[in-house]
Amino acid sequence: MSEERFGEFVAVRRHGEGHVAELALDRPKAMNAVSTEMARSVAAACAALGADRDVRVVVVTSTHERAFCVGADLKERNSFTDADLVRQRPVARAAYTGVLELPVPTIAAVHGFALGGGFELALSCDLIVADRTAVVGLPEVSVGVIPGGGGTQLLPRRVGAARAAELIFTARRLEAAEAAELGLVDQLVEEGRDTQEALALASRIAANSPVGLRAAKRALRLGHGLDLRAGLEVEDAAWRSVAFSGDRAEGVAAFNEKRKPQWPGE
Numbered sequence: 001m002s003e004e005r006f007g008e009f010v011a012v013r014r015h016g017e018g019h020v021a022e023l024a025l026d027r028p029k030a031m032n033a034v035s036t037e038m039a040r041s042v043a044a045a046c047a048a049l050g051a052d053r054d055v056r057v058v059v060v061t062s063t064h065e066r067a068f069c070v071g072a073d074l075k076e077r078n079s080f081t082d083a084d085l086v087r088q089r090p091v092a093r094a095a096y097t098g099v100l101e102l103p104v105p106t107i108a109a110v111h112g113f114a115l116g117g118g119f120e121l122a123l124s125c126d127l128i129v130a131d132r133t134a135v136v137g138l139p140e141v142s143v144g145v146i147p148g149g150g151g152t153q154l155l156p157r158r159v160g161a162a163r164a165a166e167l168i169f170t171a172r173r174l175e176a177a178e179a180a181e182l183g184l185v186d187q188l189v190e191e192g193r194d195t196q197e198a199l200a201l202a203s204r205i206a207a208n209s210p211v212g213l214r215a216a217k218r219a220l221r222l223g224h225g226l227d228l229r230a231g232l233e234v235e236d237a238a239w240r241s242v243a244f245s246g247d248r249a250e251g252v253a254a255f256n257e258k259r260k261p262q263w264p265g266e
């Protein structure tokens with residue numbers, strides 16, 4: 001396993017043949033609170049991963065034993081002038097959209113606290129694996145703001161408008177079992193196994209065609225919210241982008257020859 005640092009607070013680790021990349025939030029002294037510097041590092045790591053054609057799946061993890069991420073760094077924010085806050089906004093947004101716009105499947109591995117911007121980082125992923133210590137929520141209205149890392153848009157897409165409204169308006173925290181029951185997380189695992197299980201899921205996904213994975217994610221994301229006819233056009237465009245690819249030819253050949261595909265990735 002190799003590791004590359006992006007600033008002080010983010011590490012990227014490559015697993016196996018390098019097709020699974022782990023983006024590790026690594027600011028343990030602050031429970032991974034997202035400071036300006038950390039936001040820049042997350043965005044930079046996502047830009048590098050998105051441009052790397054060897055990467056097929058990204059797993060977002062935490063090095064802190066009791067938290068995934070507790071959200072924005074409110075201690076830093078407390079020192080801000082209004083002008084500072086305006087200047088920081090695009091930096092903060094770039095971190096969340098960096099995860100959201102990764103062109104490959106993404107999985108969040110959550111344990112402990114995933115609150116506010118921390119939960120929004122998880123919501124920006126395609127799938128969320130959580131262990132039984134997880135506590136999630138969007139408490140922003142309790143400190144006079146709103147979810148600003150995508151929460152007001154991503155949560156209703158998961159759980160519906162009314163459920164999202166209740167959770168955002170009350171600012172309440174949900175423990176792992178309720179979060180799984182309501183669909184805020186996708187897979188609930190035993191304590192301490194969130195990263196292991198997320199990486200195992202990532203490995204299963206990464207065995208598939210990299211061209212197919214990127215096109216399938218594109219179709220899922222672009223088609224969401226469209227009417228059926230428009231959505232099917234998005235799907236058709238994505239299908240056409242892979243139908244004449246080397247991966248499609250190799251996949252069909254490997255199936256007929258009863259062997260494991262050797263994906264060219266193009």
